[in-house]
Amino acid sequence: MAFGDVKTAKGLQELNNFLAENSYISGYTPSKADLSVFEALGKSPSDFANIARWYRHIASFSTQERSKWTGSALPQVSGGTTTVSASKADDDDVDLFGSDEEDDAEAERIKAERVKAYSEKKSKKPALIAKSSILLDCKPWDDETDMKEMERLVRTIEMDGLLWGVSKLVPLAYGINKLQICCVIEDDKVSVDELQEKITEFEDYVQSVDIAAFNKI
Known part of the structure; x- marks a missing residue:
């Protein structure tokens, strides 16, 4: 699997497919390769769930933390050239942060707990006597x-x-x-x-x- 120009719809789709099976652009930890793609994107594309998940994760690091990342920046993340080769993309990887489905499930659980707590609190209030x-x-x-x-x-x-x-x-x-x-x-x-x-x-x-x-x- 590989991806090319992240400024094009084709490149974004390729990147989205790549991130469906990989947590980072290169290896098992965030690196300068992630930073170069992150900066090239500029913002999280709303139509690509895997990119959005990865983008939120990279954005959670401070500028100081990102400056300490090792590795090599990708020489080109726009212009139509393939950026990541199939040999690197096929490395077994572990997803170190949750998927959108997991985030949605957690949000629903928290919402349900809040609704339950509110209902219990409301039920304990003394009823108004007409x-x-x-x-x-x-x-x-x-x-x-x-x-x-x-x-x-x-x-x-x-x-x-x-x-x-x-x-x-x-x-x-x-x-x-x-x-x-x-x-x-x-x-x-x-x-x-x-x-x-x-x-x-x-x-x-x-x-x-x-x-x-x-x-x-």
Whole structure:
């Protein structure tokens, strides 16, 4: 196997084929031969996987490290002349750096680990509890209804996820007041309809219950 002018498509294809079976241009370690081809290329050709792999490897060395490489630079890496002979190319070689397939597999493994770690971290976060703030209007039968007792009875209602808040008396008409009382509920635990039914069970005091305001928190 041999390759010629690395400035041509034919030469690049030949070099790509050569690097499919060889880790370096000459021998088993990087040398000035690698450096001369590296400099002749100028950049990694994206369409040739083996050259790209080799180019990344050579580029990983610093300028100072490359200056210490031994061997001989290739006399010509462009112009159509065969650069590497078949006798050198056929030497048994060991790939000292991973293939693109190995790089892709490692990248996929790392990605999968990160996704798993993120999912586990997200699952440990406490779930948000949906809550609502409700303002209820509790209307009495007449002006003789004991409104303080009505409020006391309403506040005796206890449900998991129910928290009573402030209250006040609001005039209706003819001296009649209604009890306006606020509460906060957890949506998954408290049914508003059930809460209204429980309040109207105090039928000696409560004529009706209406929702004056309903807001999600």
